[in-house]
Amino acid sequence: MSLVSMPSADTNEVVLRVENLCKVFRLPGARGQVFNALNQLNLAVTRGRTLAVVGESGSGKSTMAQLIMKLQRPSAGRVSLRMDSGMRDVADLPARDLYRKVQMVFQDPYASLNPRQRIWRIVSAPLCNYENLSRDERRQRALHYLHQVGLGETQLHAFPYMLSGGQRQRVNIARALATNPEILILDEPLSALDVSVQAQIINLLQDLQRDLGLTYIFISHDIAVVRHFADQxxxxxxxxxxxWGDVDQVLENPSQAYTRQLLGSMPGRPRDLPVRKELINVMAGG
Ligand SMILES: Nc1ncnc2c1ncn2[C@@H]1O[C@H](COP(=O)(O)OP(=O)(O)O)[C@@H](O)[C@H]1O
Ligand SMILES: [Mg+2]
Known part of the structure; x- marks a missing residue:
């Protein structure tokens, strides 16, 4: 009998925890001057749910994402991740174990793709850290993940410049899916896209979350999207x-004056997003 337990289906299970996380940048040139980009951040992310992170530009959202991904080192505090063995400090996790569980999608879908590589190479690249794959196997695997994001054969051999903005962001999502992660950090993934394309990407992200049980940390400027998409x-x-709280409570009944001010100033007052499944299929065609 196997003693290895399956991941719990408990939807209240915390998969990522941030405790007293701080980041201090030393300012270049300035004598000993420092800048506190992140102060004592605490949060917990629940399996299969979406935590939205909102705040004006420069509030530390991307810094938080980079600390979670170990792209920067925290000045204090810690990030822990649920592994098979329980919650583990990411500082002690090898990058390959971390990136198997957590992947990131960035704001600019073009800048985050190598312009000299064909899409199959880009999408399958993360897999090469884990498996020895032939060229053919890489193409097959890339195609599988392209299908998951509504793309296909047509895009497999293309270069990034041949794709539309929405298709490029789909490629970024496909690459993030390639290690079968449990958590995706989406750092303003819609900001560079037209509104109609934004709706298609939101649909896609929701479908993926439902089908793959993904957990999202979704950094966004758009309150309408957050209301539609996030749980917390x-x-x-x-x-x-x-x-920090449930979306309904924080957006409808904010307890802090700053939140009310932010809600008033942010784009995306309540509106009906054209969220329709068939749009994805149209988009996928090119
Ligand atoms: N490497 C760095 N050195 C100094 N300051 C930085 C560095 N990276 C980010 N910052 C500063 O930290 C603050 C938070 O940045 P960031 O996390 O990118 O904000 P957001 O994503 O919310 O717009 C900003 O004021 C930014 O200028
Ligand atoms: Mg940012």
Whole structure:
């Protein structure tokens, strides 16, 4: 009998925890001057749910994402991730174990793709850290993940410049899916896209979450999208946590004056997003 337990289906299970996370940047040239980009951040992310992170530009959202991904080192505090053996400090995890569980999609879908590589190479690249794959196997695997994001054979051999913005962001998502991660950090993944394309990408992200049981940390400027998409929301200001709670509660009945101010100033007052499944298929055709 196997003693290895399957991941719990408990939807209240915390898969990522951030405790007292701080990041201090030393300012170049300035004598000993420092800048607190993140102060004592605490949060927990639940399996299969979406935590939205909102806040004005410079509030520390991307810094938080980079600390989770170990792209930067925290000045204090820690990030822990649920592994088979329980919660583990990411500082102690080899990058290959971390990236198997957590992947990231960036804001600019073009800048994050190597312009000299064909799409199959880009999408299958993360797999090469884990498996020895032939060229043919890489193409097959890339095609599988392209299908998951509504793309196909046509895009497999293309270069990034041949694709539309929405297709490029789909490629970024396909590459993020290639290690079968449990958590995706989406850092303003819609900001560079037209509104109609944004709706298609949101649909896609929702389908993927439902089908693959993904957990999302979704950094966004758009309150309408957050309301539609997220379960919980974290409001940040100048590196501080202002408020954290269920979307309905925080957006409809914010407890902090800053949140009310932010809601008033952010784009995307409530509106009906054209969220329709068939749009994805149209998009997938090219
Ligand atoms: N390497 C760095 N050195 C100094 N300051 C930085 C560095 N990276 C980010 N910052 C500063 O930290 C703050 C938070 O940045 P960031 O996390 O990118 O904000 P957001 O994603 O919310 O717009 C900003 O004021 C930014 O200028
Ligand atoms: Mg940012």
């Amino acid at each position: 929301v974290l409001v940040m200001k100048s590196g501080d946590m202002v408020e």
